[in-house]
Amino acid sequence: MALRRYRLVERRYIVDYVMNRIKQRKSVIFNCPLGPTPESLRKMYPDLPPTYFRKWRRYADAVVITTGSLLLIEAKIRDPIAGIGALINYKTLIPQTPELKQYLHLQVVPILVAPIERPDIKALCKANGIQFELYRPDWIIPYLKETGWL
Secondary structure, three states: OHHHHHHHHHHHHHHHHHHHHOOOOOEEEEEEEEOOOOHHHHHHOOOOOHHHHHHHOEEEEEEEEOOOEEEEEEEOOOOHHHHHHHHHHHHHHHHHOHHHHHHOOOEEEEEEEEOOOOHHHHHHHHHOOOEEEEOOOHHHHHHHHHOOOO
């Protein structure tokens, strides 16, 4: 039950962030699949639609298209270090993602969004070319207190 609630809170958090902080968005894909579909499976089952293989792929919390950038966003309420690792991996998958083919000419900007600011996390982001965004809407403060993060 706690994990399900966490996922719901995190889902609300990423949508809230994108809608309130990224005003210049042209397109948004939440829970965006990344990377190629496994070729071996596609060869074995050529008649199945590509969406069948979605469970084999990684998913970014959000991909936002702006005029000159593809924003690759991962939101982490409890474990921002995992978000850094995910973004490093996800950035390598962008060129292999069929759904994003038309945006490959754009600069990829990885962004980690978290409600808690920690110097170690900010330093890791900087060292790995990831933007860190502190985002703490009022509605998340009770959740952070309840779970011991504030």
